[in-house]
Amino acid sequence: MIYATVQxxxxxxxxxxxxxxxxxxxxxxxxxxxxxxLEDAQAFADSFVARVYRLPLTGCSKPxxxxxxxxxxxxxxxxxxxxxxxxxxxYYLYSDLAPEHEVYLRYKAAERELLQISEGKAVLSxxxxxxxxxxxxxxxxxxxxxxxxxxxxxxxxxTLRGFA
Numbered sequence: 812m813i814y815a816t817v818q819x820x821x822x823x824x825x826x827x828x829x830x831x832x833x834x835x836x837x838x839x840x841x842x843x844x845x846x847x848x849l850e851d852a853q854a855f856a857d858s859f860v861a862r863v864y865r866l867p868l869t870g871c872s873k874p875x876x877x878x879x880x881x882x883x884x885x886x887x888x889x890x891x892x893x894x895x896x897x898x899x900x901x902y903y904l905y906s907d908l909a910p911e912h913e914v915y916l917r918y919k920a921a922e923r924e925l926l927q928i929s930e931g932k933a934v935l936s937x938x939x940x941x942x943x944x945x946x947x948x949x950x951x952x953x954x955x956x957x958x959x960x961x962x963x964x965x966x967x968x969x970t971l972r973g974f975a
Contacts, residue, residue, distance in 0.1 A: 832904040852899035859925035868944035871937030
């Protein structure tokens with residue numbers, strides 16, 4: 812499942828900014844460069860999300876009515892993962908940012924949100940219904956059982972023989 816598209820980035824940040832970030836000649840959005848940033852951002856997000864959800868995510872059931880089927884739905888990424896991936900991809904498209912720059916701050920916020928998801932302190936949600944994906948373990952993020960395996964050790968004169 813694709814979490815975000817170039818059009819999602821245009822909708823969020825404006826076409827002019829994406830043109831400036833992707834095309835040195837300032838003619839049009841270079842979709843190849845923007846898609847590469849989105850792919851890298853999705854891989855970054857997956858590295859956190861995979862601790863809680865099996866990949867690929869199954870997606871949310873968003874209504875997509877058409878005249879022939881008013882009850883039709885489409886599977887889409889959870890909205891917050893789309894936002895996070897767009898923010899990370901935008902950050903990747905910039906070459907030099909000050910720590911107080913809005914793009915950098917949004918990237919750091921996205922990173923914190925992904926960390927919260929990976930630790931089970933936040934969840935991916937589907938506002939239209941359905942579930943974003945199958946949990947790795949447990950009934951809810953953070954509920955996975957942990958199994959321990961210890962071997963009994965005995966310290967005796969025979970096991971310590973030869974040690975000084």
